[in-house]
Amino acid sequence: xxxxxxxxxxxxxxxxxxxxxxxxxxxxxxxxxxxxxxxxxxxxxxxxxxxxxxxxxxxxxxxxxxxxxxxxxxxxxxxxxxxxxxxxxxxxxxxxxxxxxxxxxxxxxxxxxxxxxxxxxxxxxxxxxxxxxxxxxxxxxxxxxxxxxxxxxxxxxxxxxxxxxxx
Numbered sequence: 001x002x003x004x005x006x007x008x009x010x011x012x013x014x015x016x017x018x019x020x021x022x023x024x025x026x027x028x029x030x031x032x033x034x035x036x037x038x039x040x041x042x043x044x045x046x047x048x049x050x051x052x053x054x055x056x057x058x059x060x061x062x063x064x065x066x067x068x069x070x071x072x073x074x075x076x077x078x079x080x081x082x083x084x085x086x087x088x089x090x091x092x093x094x095x096x097x098x099x100x101x102x103x104x105x106x107x108x109x110x111x112x113x114x115x116x117x118x119x120x121x122x123x124x125x126x127x128x129x130x131x132x133x134x135x136x137x138x139x140x141x142x143x144x145x146x147x148x149x150x151x152x153x154x155x156x157x158x159x160x161x162x163x164x165x166x167x
Contacts (some may be wrong), residue, residue, distance in 0.1 A: 037162055039075070046149070047155030048097070051076040053162065066165045070134050070148075073164060075147065077127045079112055079156075084156030088118035091150035095129050100141040133166065 035041065036052040053061035056072045067073055082089035090112075097106040109130070112119075129147055142163040150157035 039162045041160040046081040
């Protein structure tokens with residue numbers, strides 16, 4: 001917890017409704033998953049069609065994942081496969097940020113704990129997890145952002161990570 005004074009990370013979870021399907025047919029007629037920013041994913045029953053990083057102003061984070069200090073970055077996951085109950089889904093999500101030398105600077109609890117009655121199923125097609133690096137005590141090679149999104153009523157889950165580099 002001593003790093004709490006040196007680091008302040010804001011973690012915001014947003015759910016955005018998406019009415020447009022963004023899957024692209026591949027040459028064999030199968031759907032292609034679009035993953036940017038070297039995001040690593042493990043899927044179990046939930047399926048991600050797109051995963052990318054975006055700044056608050058809507059611009060995409062460059063492929064090298066270099067950001068400015070205090071610049072908010074959103075992980076966008078376009079996904080499906082939730083178990084529906086009365087047109088609602090029950091989402092869980094956590095996020096952990098560690099330095100390249102293994103120091104944990106942020107570890108969240110369930111970011112959906114305030115939604116015990118679930119959310120509208122159509123709102124769960126896009127999940128956004130945001131983080132801001134607001135201060136450092138020394139130079140680090142990178143920050144590893146690990147995330148876990150799961151279906152509280154089903155067996156589906158997504159685990160993954162990506163690295164952020166300061167300019």
